[in-house]
Amino acid sequence: MKAEAWIFGITTVFVAVVAPGYWFLSGDWTGTSALVMTALLTAMITLYLGFHASRMDPRPEDRKEGEIADGAGELGFFPPYSWWPLWCALALGFMVYGVAMSAWWLVIIGFTAGAVTTCGFVFEYYRGEHAH
Incomplete structure (x- = not known):
């Protein structure tokens, strides 16, 4: 470093x-x-x-005497594809659009969808195809 x-x-x-x-x-x-x-x-x-x-x-x-082969091996965990960020962004978009247009009912829908999608994003690796 x-x-x-x-x-x-x-x-x-x-x-x-x-x-x-x-x-x-x-x-x-x-x-x-x-x-x-x-x-x-x-x-x-x-x-x-x-x-x-x-x-x-x-x-x-x-x-200074380090070789490229010295850095070989596992570098860490990199998550596979995920659809949850798309749905989280869409829920946030609904909330922002609702605030901009003073449509508070849209903010409530976006907040509810945001809560569901955030839970899905957080608990993505606890169930399903990529569970640990």
């Missing part, structure tokens, strides 16, 4: 240098505050990655 910490650290320094220059040239408070928040958020990620990089064993890509 040292490489990632360096990338975010360089980004933090760059944005921290650009933010005052942007304010002096434009006088725009909105853009300046966005750049300052970006610098603070990238600094937070840099500290997190640097902290964890110092406490864990180096990965093959963190070692």
Whole structure:
């Protein structure tokens, strides 16, 4: 994770240098505050990655003598296809459309459908074809 910490650290320094220059040239408070928040958020990620990089064993890509074969093996669990995100997005779309059109009955339908689809999304791996 040292490489990632360096990338975010360089980004933090760059944005921290650009933010005052942007304010002096434009006088725009909105853009300046966005750049300052970006610098603070990238600094937070840099500290997190640097902290964890110092406490864990180096990965093959963190070692100079690391080989490609050193990184072979299982990388983790990647879920198969799922239809639940589509239905969750559709329920959210109903809710947003209902709020925009002041059709509160549509918001209630969307909220109910959202509760059902969120439960389906959360408990997807507890039953059916992909149960663990």
